[in-house]
Amino acid sequence: MSSPPPSLQFMQRRLAVLEKRHLYRRLKTISDGTKPWLDLSGRRLLNLSSNNYLGLATHPVVASAAATPSESGGGAGASRLITGTFDLHQQLETRLARFKQAEAALLFTSGYTANIGVIPALVGPGDVVLGDELNHASLIDGCRLSRAEFLTYPHCNMAVLEEQLAQAQQSGRRRRLAVTDTVFSMDGDIAPLAEMAALCRRYDAMLFIDEAHATGCLGPGGRGLAAQLGLEEDVTVSMSTFSKALGGFGAFIVGDNLVIEYLINTARSFIFTTALPPAVIATALAALDVLEQEPDRVEQLQSLGTFFRSGLQDLGFDTLTSATHIVPVLVGESEIALAMAAALQEEGVYAVAIRPPTVPLGTARLRASVMASHTRDDLAFALDAFAKVGRRLGLLT
């Protein structure tokens, strides 16, 4: 690399530090990364690293909706509040409200932009926002951007959340908001949503949930954790993405009419961005069609998740508190996680090492996620590979 100008030398120094700490990241081109088996430099590898949980990204109905020319053209041409609200957007929002059994729905460009727009619309200076320490980065960024006082509580610790809520009420905070992933993205465990909802009711707080890894995966018809627990009415705003189990792109929130009307008028990442293109909307509608017509995919995902998780546990791996199709294998140090990922690749399995800052220091891990499009044989093959590699690296006795 040629020497950069002095003003950019900090970048080189930072990258060198990352490299030394085994935290350097590189992009890899994987064009069939949504399929159960992928091709990496000519090798066929079992794909345990896609969030295409239901296999919908490559479902013929979904894929053909994504590729169908639309009368409405390539892009929406304006933000939703200007000329960017088409029939298609409204059709999809009506459909989503029905799917989530909520009064109304609102589309966002992505889960990331939904989270950084909605949270600052709900709380601001003088308020307090409380989040699980393992919440997704987009939720953390939303909390920070809000300029409300932002406190985290230990993972799923409802006693601490209660103290924080009580304190916020006593100190006369104008508004209180609690924020959580429902299925945690790197741990695959489930938030104690019933307890959380009860606390929010008791302390007159709003509740924001991120169902990115739950919608399509949990609950009746894949409607998510709130639906599974019958807590839809207790949630102020529920966010889901099209980008994971629904195999597309974009995101949506659901809530009461009042909440949605308020957010149309106040969420900056809704107001100041171009509406989703027609092809993206058509893809999402097709994914909902398939989900409705093939609800078995949800059960398939859950049963494969259980098969794989208990297989890893039987081998002696630490899968933390995973209870879903997302199964972490705790390793500890980043260097070992990288070595394990490389060794798994040698055995024909693609599972990426997840390192800080995505997860807390000292908790580097392999994150494996199952897809409904995997077979039991695929996962048995993966379990063999994990067993071999675990023994070789001294992680299993």
Ligand SMILES: *Cc1c(COP(=O)(O)O)cnc(C)c1O
């Ligand atoms: C992936 C993810 C997001 C971001 O969604 P995108 O649509 O990919 O921007 C938000 N929250 C959680 C928990 C996620 O896993």
